[in-house]
Amino acid sequence: MSISEIYKIFILSTGISIDSRSILKNNLFFSLKGPNFNGNKFAVEALEKGAIYSIIDEHSEKTKNNDKIIFVNDVLKFLQELANHHRKNIKTKIIALTGSNGKTTTKELIKVVLEKKFKTIATEGNLNNLIGVPLTILNIRKDTEIGIIEMGANHIGEIKNLCKIAMPNWGYITNFGKAHLEGFKNLEGVIKGKSELYHYLIENKGDVLINSNDKIQIDQSKKCKKKSFGSINNSDFLFEPISTENQKISIKSNNYIFSSSIYGKYNFNNICAAIAFGKIFNVPDVLIQKSISSFKPKNNRSEIIKRKNTTIILDAYNANPSSMNLALEAFKENIITKNSCVILGDMLELGKYSKKEHQKIISKCLKIKIENILLVGKLFVKSKLKNNSNILYYQNVDELIHYFKINKIKFDKILVKGSRKINLEKIVDYL
Structure with missing residues (x-):
């Protein structure tokens, strides 16, 4: 089946789906693969749930001789080709x-x-x-x-x-x-x-x-x-x-x-x-x-959360050395008190620069004289600086949550920032 023919099917469909759990009637299902999943296994299930067609790149006994199955060499590549075809139209x-x-x-x-x-x-x-x-x-x-x-x-x-x-x-x-x-x-x-x-x-x-x-x-x-x-x-x-x-x-x-x-x-x-x-x-x-x-930001990006005596700056969707430095500079200018706190999570995908960049961030926190520094993640733990009693390290966010459950500490201003995979937004309910 040519891309033009499949494009006609797409136009008649109710949209694209890549998740068989949330199929809508007459969706066109793309059986994408990843390190931990294989969408080809769910192609027939998608049809049973109402998909108009399923596009696969691996056949099984269930998909053979099924006229609602479209076989392509590479599902991801075909998704990109179909998108480009649509763009041209x-x-x-x-x-x-x-x-x-x-x-x-x-x-x-x-x-x-x-x-x-x-x-x-x-x-x-x-x-x-x-x-x-x-x-x-x-x-x-x-x-x-x-x-x-x-x-x-x-x-x-x-x-x-x-x-x-x-x-x-x-x-x-x-x-x-x-x-x-x-x-x-x-x-x-x-x-x-x-x-x-x-x-x-x-x-x-x-x-x-x-x-x-x-x-x-x-x-x-x-x-x-x-x-x-x-x-x-x-x-x-x-x-x-x-x-x-x-x-x-x-x-x-x-x-x-x-x-x-x-x-x-x-x-x-x-x-x-x-x-x-x-x-x-x-x-x-x-x-x-x-x-x-x-305009009000959402999804853990530059969000301001007001509590009775606490202001939380939640910026935990992602982090790298550049954005972390900017966030700390902004927090410094926001009138830091002795009861202010930063909760920072690992910065991922830094490769050989990881330890050096995490240590730079720790030094930055000390330089701008933040009294309470809580660092979360294995990369911060590996980059630990010695002899700093106002810095506490945690392997993961659950360890930090446990700390707040035991220690009923209240801060007046809190910056929460880290990479997405650290899940620092989970801590907000305990602050």
């Missing part, structure tokens, strides 16, 4: 986002701005890899005007492949930092890998948005057709910071003031990028203002 403008920090927050900010004027779709959560991006593309309806696609990567070549699938018209790189060093090897590798977005847009006559205050972005985008934002006078969109307090960011542009209650001045550029895209797509300033002022 829609007129939606695609904005691609990547970067070391702030991708998801920036994506959500851009979405709330653009949906004031356009029928808009954006990557759900952080489905930003070689599975998530095709799923997002296939979720775009023909009447969707703008799609905002988040692209994540942990090695060279990944952004290039995602661009081939999504075929973006616009691109924005939030920043280049120390993230996924295990795969990228070093910061130069990060820059090379993320800049694949620029190269795609150069080759395909697309446009980029850059932060004119970021030297790396300027250097890497020299050959790009671009718009810029920043505080530098020759920026296309000149933004003047009026206030960058940690719980209020105000930005002036053309006599308009855009204010946000999102936590952390590290979100300043994320907000600026959203305003800039609003201006690029001619969203009225008054609507941009409303979108920015009403």
